[in-house]
Amino acid sequence: MTQQSAIVLFAHGARDPDWAQPFQKIQGMVRDKMPGVVVELAFLELMQPTLDEAVANLAARGIKNIGVIPLFMAQGGHLKEDLPRKLAEIRRQHPTVSFRISPPIGEVHGILAAIAEWVCGEQDC
Amino acid sequence: MTQQSAIVLFAHGARDPDWAQPFQKIQGMVRDKMPGVVVELAFLELMQPTLDEAVANLAARGIKNIGVIPLFMAQGGHLKEDLPRKLAEIRRQHPTVSFRISPPIGEVHGILAAIAEWVCGEQDC
Numbered sequence: 302m303t304q305q306s307a308i309v310l311f312a313h314g315a316r317d318p319d320w321a322q323p324f325q326k327i328q329g330m331v332r333d334k335m336p337g338v339v340v341e342l343a344f345l346e347l348m349q350p351t352l353d354e355a356v357a358n359l360a361a362r363g364i365k366n367i368g369v370i371p372l373f374m375a376q377g378g379h380l381k382e383d384l385p386r387k388l389a390e391i392r393r394q395h396p397t398v399s400f401r402i403s404p405p406i407g408e409v410h411g412i413l414a415a416i417a418e419w420v421c422g423e424q425d426c
Numbered sequence: 427m428t429q430q431s432a433i434v435l436f437a438h439g440a441r442d443p444d445w446a447q448p449f450q451k452i453q454g455m456v457r458d459k460m461p462g463v464v465v466e467l468a469f470l471e472l473m474q475p476t477l478d479e480a481v482a483n484l485a486a487r488g489i490k491n492i493g494v495i496p497l498f499m500a501q502g503g504h505l506k507e508d509l510p511r512k513l514a515e516i517r518r519q520h521p522t523v524s525f526r527i528s529p530p531i532g533e534v535h536g537i538l539a540a541i542a543e544w545v546c547g548e549q550d551c
Contacts, residue, residue, distance in 0.1 A: 308549055315502035323500045323532030330542035335549070368549045372541070374499055375448045377440035403548045406541055407448030415540035416497070416531055417455035423528045424433055424460070424493045 306366040307339035307359045311352055311384070313373065314344035321348060324372055339364060345379055352384075353391050360395045368401045375407040431491040432464035432484045436477055436509070438498065439469035446473060449497055464489060470504055477509075478516050485520045493526045500532040 308331060312324045324342055332340045339362070343355035350358070352369070359367060369388070371380055388400065406412050433456060437449045449467055457465045464487070468480035475483070477494070484492060494513070496505055509527075517525065531537050 306549075308545065310545070312499070315500070317502040317506065320500045320502035323530075323538060326538050327542050327545070330539060331545050334542065334546045338549070370545050370548065372499060374437070374497060375440070375445045377442040377445035381442065403545075405448075406544070409544055412537070412540050412544055413448060413451050414455060415537050417452050417459065419531070419534050419537055420433065420435070420452070420456050420495050420528075421459045423495065424431075424463070 305364055306368070307341060307364045308335070308368045308370060309341050309343050309352065309355050309359070311343050311345070311369055311371050312348075313379065314346045314348035316347055327372065345383060352387055353394070356391050356395060356398070360398055365397065366399050366401070368403065370403045371405045373405045373407065376405050380405055430489055431493070432466060432489045433460070433493045433495060434466050434468050434477065434480050434484070436468050436470070436494055436496050437473075438504065439471045439473035441472055452497065470508060477512055478519070481516050481520060481523070485523050490522065491524045491526070493528065495528045496530045498530045498532065501530050505530055 310324055310328055310331070312321070321342070328340050328342055339359065341355050341359065343350050343352040345352070356367060371384065373380055388402070392400065435449055435453055435456070437446070446467070453465055453467055464484065466480050466484065468475050468477040470477070481492060496509065498505055513525065513527070
């Protein structure tokens with residue numbers, strides 16, 4: 302990752318402003334780990350910025366590589382249909398920017414294992 | 427936890443059946459860690475069983491203590507309004523069953539840290 306690189310943490314969004322807090326915390330943790338990289342949030346619906354707004358802001362700052370991290374528990378219509386459609390349009394608008402899309406967190410063994418470990422601790426097992 | 431105890435992993439639900447896979451994986455991991463405890467899934471909408479169906483099945487098996495674990499990234503209307511309303515009705519239907527509700531995973535520091543660590547690894551930082 303270089304200073305021309307950015308990460309966009311992409312979440313669903315909700316009407317309740319408190320809903321964004323976990324994503325803001327993850328953003329803060331990632332920024333601490335990667336001080337040379339721009340780390341932004343973007344939302345599918347109900348919250349700002351949208352993904353196209355976030356990418357437009359980054360492109361205007363000269364960012365050439367953007368990693369999109371879907372912070373969704375699982376892969377359904379939002380990630381299989383909505384995200385590819387939005388990304389196709391965004392790529393057309395920003396042909397000089399390169400994008401890398403990560404799997405949803407529900408496909409990452411280490412994260413599922415951390416969740417299972419926590420469930421076990423919650424239940425005094 | 428005793429053999430009269432159960433855990434219900436409570437997720438949103440989606441039209442796409444593949445969506446349930448991460449939750450089924452977590453269910454398998456928790457079952458492996460807690461062989462004496464019944465571990466079931468339940469869904470807010472679009473998938474079965476619903477929370478009241480899952481609780482009714484467990485109560486019919488003589489389960490007296492149920493831990494409900496909301497597998498939601500963040501807390502919005504679903505957890506602040508829908509879940510308490512459903513639980514109030516479920517408690518009325520099953521007055522001899524004791525319930526314990528965990529926070530959503532987005533409020534658990536260790537899980538957010540695992541996600542941040544993975545984001546960092548994804549981006550070669």
